[in-house]
Amino acid sequence: MKRILVTGGAGFLGAHICERMLDSGHKVICLDNLYTGSMANIAHLSGNPRFEFIEWDVCDPIDIAVDEIYNFACPASPPHYQADPIRTMKISFHGAINMLDLARKHGAKVMQASTSEIYGDPLVHPQTETYWGNVNSTGIRACYDEGKRAAETLFYDYHRQHGTNIRVVRIFNTYGPGMNAGDGRVVSNFIVQALGGDDLTVYGDGSQTRSFCYRDDLVEGIIRLMNAPDHVTFPVNIGNPNEFTVKQLAEVVLELTQSKSRLISLPLPQDDPTQRCPDISRAKEFLDWEPSVQLREGVLKTIAYFSKQRSEPSRLETR
Ligand code: NAD
Ligand code: UDP
Numbered sequence: 001m002k003r004i005l006v007t008g009g010a011g012f013l014g015a016h017i018c019e020r021m022l023d024s025g026h027k028v029i030c031l032d033n034l035y036t037g038s039m040a041n042i043a044h045l046s047g048n049p050r051f052e053f054i055e056w057d058v059c060d061p062i063d064i065a066v067d068e069i070y071n072f073a074c075p076a077s078p079p080h081y082q083a084d085p086i087r088t089m090k091i092s093f094h095g096a097i098n099m100l101d102l103a104r105k106h107g108a109k110v111m112q113a114s115t116s117e118i119y120g121d122p123l124v125h126p127q128t129e130t131y132w133g134n135v136n137s138t139g140i141r142a143c144y145d146e147g148k149r150a151a152e153t154l155f156y157d158y159h160r161q162h163g164t165n166i167r168v169v170r171i172f173n174t175y176g177p178g179m180n181a182g183d184g185r186v187v188s189n190f191i192v193q194a195l196g197g198d199d200l201t202v203y204g205d206g207s208q209t210r211s212f213c214y215r216d217d218l219v220e221g222i223i224r225l226m227n228a229p230d231h232v233t234f235p236v237n238i239g240n241p242n243e244f245t246v247k248q249l250a251e252v253v254l255e256l257t258q259s260k261s262r263l264i265s266l267p268l269p270q271d272d273p274t275q276r277c278p279d280i281s282r283a284k285e286f287l288d289w290e291p292s293v294q295l296r297e298g299v300l301k302t303i304a305y306f307s308k309q310r311s312e313p314s315r316l317e318t319r
Contacts, residue, residue, distance in 0.1 A: 172239025
């Protein structure tokens with residue numbers, strides 16, 4: 001039995017990692033300040049004697065003996081990470097340092113939840129891990145993109161300078177049950193809007209692309225990366241390489257919800273990447289991983305989840 005720390009463990013992805021780790025028989029410490037996460041996400045785990053929740057800000061140092069750390073604390077949705085951009089950068093930077101110091105002290109392995117956003121508005125397509133990216137350092141997305149890039153830098157500097165055992169996963173757009181109705185990202189927005197009979201808010205002309213990965217596929221890839229041989233310290237893309245335009249996604253959601261909602265166009269936010277698709281050759285080669293849930297199946301499962309949630313009031317408004 002390992003002692004596993006999951007920062008951001010009350011969030012969409014973190015809660016599912018906690019669940020998978022408990023299922024594997026480990027002791028799980030979930031550290032979260034509930035900034036965008038919620039106790040509801042981990043309510044079903046709280047009765048497990050191997051589960052512990054600590055309400056804590058990852059910007060503050062903490063000392064607990066652990067074997068593995070999944071550093072997932074950070075708001076991930078643009079409206080949330082842009083609401084307090086200075087704080088977003090602090091969370092990425094100080095959170096990474098605190099978790100790297102903790103890993104160093106206890107000889108733990110530490111994983112950073114990095115992101116496809118480190119590629120910015122990519123000029124290389126699909127994105128390989130060797131691409132250095134195209135980020136506007138002064139734009140409204142930079143607090144997240146540059147924060148995550150700085151965190152990666154810290155991970156590689158701790159690895160080179162102190163021999164810290166690191167893992168870096170670059171996560172591409174992931175969706176699924178457990179997202180907050182008010183999360184603000186496109187899949188949850190469209191499903192919540194379609195179920196409520198509201199217009200689907202397409203930003204720009206909807207021709208920008210994303211490649212949507214179902215939560216369970218993503219978390220499986222993450223766990224395989226954590227358990228990969230020690231030389232797998234390089235960044236690894238985890239995502240679904242099937243690419244869709246935002247408009248295509250809207251049409252799939254309308255069809256699967258059988259909603260009569262219309263599509264309306266809202267302004268495209270600044271620096272919104274025009275295309276995004278992971279090259280997952282590394283994940284295939286080193287983790288023997290590729291996603292198995294395709295968009296329609298995953299969206300159907302997510303629709304079922306939000307249909308159930310509809311009676312519960314959402315804590316945050318969609319933008
Ligand atoms: P989320 O917003 O649901 O979860 C983030 C969690 O971190 C929340 O529970 C929140 O309360 C917590 N948190 C935020 N600031 C904190 C702080 N200072 N101290 C402690 N806890 C804090 O988002 P998510 O989709 O689950 O994303 C989790 C991680 O994965 C993030 O680091 C995100 O950048 C990364 N990621 C996610 C995606 C995706 O598509 N879901 C894509 C790329 C990267
Ligand atoms: N988007 C949209 N309508 C929404 C929310 C998002 O058209 O209600 C678009 C957004 O402009 C972007 C894409 O969908 O082009 C994915 O946005 P999301 O916030 O989910 O993720 P990210 O931009 O971080 O990839």
